[in-house]
Each structure stands twice: as C-alpha cells, then as structure tokens.
Amino acid sequence: MKMDKFNKTTSLRRVRQVQFLPCYQVTILTCLILIVFLFVFTLNHHSFPNTSTGRARSLLSSSSPEFNGGGQWEKLVRQSSTPRKVTGKTVLVTGAAGFVGSHCVLALKKRGDGVLGLDNFNSYYDPSLKRSRQAHLSKHGIFIVDADINDADLLKKLFEITPFTHILHLAAQAGVRYAIENPNSYIHSNIAGFVNLLEVAAKNTNPQPAIVWASSSSVYGLNTETPFSESDRTDRPASLYAATKKAGEEIAHTYNHIYGLSLTGLRFFTVYGPWGRPDMAYFFFTKAILDHGDITVFQAGDGDKEIARDFTYIDDVVHGCVGAIDTAEKSTGVPGGGQKHGPAQLRVYNLGNTSPVPVSRLVSILECLLGRSANKNTVRMPANGDVPYTHANVSLANQDFGYRPTTDLTTGLRKFVKWYVKYYSIQTKLVRY
Numbered sequence: 001m002k003m004d005k006f007n008k009t010t011s012l013r014r015v016r017q018v019q020f021l022p023c024y025q026v027t028i029l030t031c032l033i034l035i036v037f038l039f040v041f042t043l044n045h046h047s048f049p050n051t052s053t054g055r056a057r058s059l060l061s062s063s064s065p066e067f068n069g070g071g072q073w074e075k076l077v078r079q080s081s082t083p084r085k086v087t088g089k090t091v092l093v094t095g096a097a098g099f100v101g102s103h104c105v106l107a108l109k110k111r112g113d114g115v116l117g118l119d120n121f122n123s124y125y126d127p128s129l130k131r132s133r134q135a136h137l138s139k140h141g142i143f144i145v146d147a148d149i150n151d152a153d154l155l156k157k158l159f160e161i162t163p164f165t166h167i168l169h170l171a172a173q174a175g176v177r178y179a180i181e182n183p184n185s186y187i188h189s190n191i192a193g194f195v196n197l198l199e200v201a202a203k204n205t206n207p208q209p210a211i212v213w214a215s216s217s218s219v220y221g222l223n224t225e226t227p228f229s230e231s232d233r234t235d236r237p238a239s240l241y242a243a244t245k246k247a248g249e250e251i252a253h254t255y256n257h258i259y260g261l262s263l264t265g266l267r268f269f270t271v272y273g274p275w276g277r278p279d280m281a282y283f284f285f286t287k288a289i290l291d292h293g294d295i296t297v298f299q300a301g302d303g304d305k306e307i308a309r310d311f312t313y314i315d316d317v318v319h320g321c322v323g324a325i326d327t328a329e330k331s332t333g334v335p336g337g338g339q340k341h342g343p344a345q346l347r348v349y350n351l352g353n354t355s356p357v358p359v360s361r362l363v364s365i366l367e368c369l370l371g372r373s374a375n376k377n378t379v380r381m382p383a384n385g386d387v388p389y390t391h392a393n394v395s396l397a398n399q400d401f402g403y404r405p406t407t408d409l410t411t412g413l414r415k416f417v418k419w420y421v422k423y424y425s426i427q428t429k430l431v432r433y
C-alpha cells in the first residue's frame with residue numbers, strides 16, 4: 001500500500017514537471033528530437049553503397065525506391081563517371097564486377113577516364129568474388145550500380161545523369177557448357193539484354209555513345225581454317241552460347257544500319273588471369289589440384305588434333321578493349337532513333353594470343369607451379385558445345401589499334417596462381433617455374 005502511494009506521488013510529480021516545462025526547454029527538446037530524427041534518416045538513406053553489405057545492395061537495387069531518385073545515389077553515379085582528365089572519356093561498363101569488366105574499369109579509371117559500372121551480381125558463379133572485385137574497385141572511386149541490363153528505365157536514368165561517350169558492354173551469360181543446363185539465361189542476357197541496351201542507346205541518348213562489346217572466339221564454331229580470321233565462316237556455332245554471341249554480331253549490324261550506332265565486337269579467346277572466373281578450366285583445375293580432387297581432361301578422337309586453346313592473358317585483353325574504345329568513332333544517329341546522318345563504324349576483332357596450347361599442357365604448367373600432381377581422368381571430349389581448337393589471327397586488331405599480346409601461358413598462370421593462393425589464403429609454397 002505504502003509503495004503504491006509512493007509511486008503515485010512520484011509519477012504525479014513527474015507529470016507536473018512536464019506540464020510546467022518552460023517554453024525554451026520545450027523548444028530545445030523539439031530541436032533535439034528533430035536532430036535525432038534527421039540523423040537516423042540520413043544514416044538510412046546515405047549509407048555508402050560501395051560495400052558488400054546486403055543493406056547497401058538493397059539501397060542500390062533498381063527495385064528499391066531510392067535507386068533513381070536519391071540525391072546521394074545520383075551523386076555517386078556522377079562522381080564515378082566524371083573524368084579526371086579534361087580529355088577523358090565517360091564510359092559505362094556493363095558487367096563491371098565480372099572478370100574482364102573489373103580489370104577494364106580499373107585501367108580506364110587509372111588513366112583518367114570517368115567510369116561507371118553496372119552489374120547484376122548474379123549467382124552463375126560465387127557472387128562473393130564479384131563483391132570482392134567491387135570492394136577492390138570502390139577503393140579507386142569506382143561505383144557499380146547493382147542492376148540488370150534488361151532494366152531500360154535504369155539505363156535511361158543513367159544516361160540522363162551522365163551523357164556517356166562510350167559503353168563497354170561486357171555483361172553476358174558466359175560459359176560454353178552451362179548453355180546445356182540453362183539455355184534461357186543466355187537468351188536473357190546475351191540477346192534480350194543486349195537488344196535492350198542498344199534500344200536505349202539508339203533512342204534515349206543524346207549524343208549517342210559508341211559501343212564496344214564482348215563477342216567470343218566461340219563464334220568460329222566448327223571452322224577448320226586456322227588461324228581464325230575475322231573474315232572466316234561463323235555460321236556453324238557448336239553451342240547455344242556461341243549462337244547467342246553470333247546473334248549479337250548480327251544484331252549489332254542491324255542497330256548500326258538503322259540507327260547509326262558505332263559498334264565494335266571483340267572476339268575474346270579463353271581469357272584467364274588473376275580475379276578470374278571459377279567456372280573456367282584453369283581456375284577449377286587449380287582448385288582441384290590444391291584440394292587433391294579429380295580433374296577431367298578432354299581429349300580429341302584418334303587422328304584428330306589435340307584439344308587446345310589460344311589462352312589469352314587478361315592484361316593483353318584489357319589493352320585490346322582500351323584500344324578499341326580509343327579508336328571507336330562517334331555514332332551517327334539522331335536522338336530519338338530517327339534517320340542517321342550517315343554510315344557509322346561497324347567492326348569485329350579477334351583478341352587472342354596467337355599461340356594455342358593443348359589443355360594437357362595447361363595441366364602440366366599448373367602442376368609445376370603448384371608443385372603437385374593432378375588426379376587426371378582423361379576422357380574423349382563429350383558433345384557439350386566445346387570446340388576442339390581455337391587460334392586467333394590478330395593482325396586486324398594490331399593494324400587498327402596496335403594490339404599485340406605479350407604474355408605466354410606460363411607467365412600468365414604464374415600470376416594467376418599467385419593471386420589465387422593469396423585471395424583464398426592457402427598455405428602452400430609455390431614453385432619457381
């Protein structure tokens with residue numbers, strides 16, 4: 001009873017105190033509440049998005065309301081795409097958190113161009129590797145928008161904020177063999193996504209950008225002429241992946257013809273190196289050798305040429321991409337997709353190493369560098385979309401923008417395994433080879 005009375009008296013006193021707060025205290029209290037509210041609001045809306053947190057991702061996702069309205073988001077887009085040099089270009093790089101994309105973005109940024117990345121961070125392979133590349137790039141002031149190339153509104157918004165002079169379009173569903181498992185993903189990215197990007201570039205940009213994009217050595221398909229030259233037949237793709245890349249080349253022709261878009265397709269030849277793709281043989285062979293797992297090495301049929309690839313080191317490919325950007329002419333179309341002023345540039349180049357290496361030799365080099373033997377199962381190459389042999393003739397790229405590959409497979413793989421053991425914190429002694 002006594003206790004109840006005490007409580008009642010105390011609370012009555014408190015009520016009275018509140019009731020009789022002087023006017024200036026009420027003002028101070030209101031201000032404090034306002035400040036706290038503003039602080040919380042700012043934290044929620046202005047988190048720095050170049051982190052790999054889910055929170056940051058949700059803020060940047062095109063489906064979130066902040067994606068195209070947020071002042072801070074626009075500021076990041078603007079900052080990233082503003083060139084450091086007066087003569088610098090402004091480049092939108094799709095697939096920027098991918099293997100080739102992340103290397104190109106950095107090279108462009110380092111030389112003073114303004115670069116904005118775009119990537120959908122899909123889970124075709126471990127997205128945490130893509131997030132790590134993103135975190136690495138953010139240290140260099142590069143911002144990657146988290147969105148899909150099929151999102152036309154987002155693309156239009158980006159062009160409203162920055163009139164990009166160039167698009168380096170590398171976003172794609174890669175991998176030859178995965179097309180058997182998930183054919184629609186190739187249609188979604190390599191056909192629908194590419195068309196969406198070209199539609200926006202043709203009809204919603206002013207001035208229209210020049211576009212450099214990733215085709216593939218796989219377009220040569222069952223071609224038997226070697227080395228592969230750009231004028232060789234490319235109408236016999238061996239995989240759906242190759243067919244979508246070949247379709248991309250034809251689609252590029254159409255948009256160049258109707259809308260005057262300047263378009264350059266680059267046929268990459270089995271690109272490898274640090275920060276590479278875990279779905280590629282050199283990468284998962286390395287993992288298997290270190291884990292004492294098995295690898296399957298495809299072998300040619302009796303009397304056939306050995307299975308080989310024109311493995312091309314990433315730095316050489318980056319030089320090729322930058323060279324293609326620097327020699328790309330302006331588009332000739334008019335905003336809104338009307339009549340073009342005149343013919344626009346349409347190009348296709350091989351970016352290879354000019355020296356094919358058998359897959360069995362790739363395995364031997366890895367064994368030497370890692371100081372361990374691989375557990376190999378050698379099987380006849382299955383009908384999985386792979387082609388037996390690739391070999392690039394790069395004289396056209398050399399003539400037009402001085403492309404000259406300089407890294408042999410052993411040197412390139414040495415750099416790759418060095419990166420691999422560091423990135424995955426593997427305690428092993430690499431062999432000097």
Ligand SMILES: O=C(O)[C@H]1O[C@H](OP(=O)(O)OP(=O)(O)OC[C@H]2O[C@@H](n3ccc(=O)[nH]c3=O)[C@H](O)[C@@H]2O)[C@H](O)[C@@H](O)[C@@H]1O
Pocket residue numbers: 174175176215216217218219268269270271279280281282296297298299307308309359386388
């Ligand atoms: O140059 C290209 O156009 C293509 O290069 C690579 O495709 P690929 O050459 O097949 O590269 P890997 O998947 O790393 O295969 C390399 C070689 O290893 C062989 N391989 C692959 C997997 C395996 O388990 N065993 C094996 O012997 C393949 O037949 C191939 O000869 C990329 O994955 C494609 O995205 C790219 O477009």
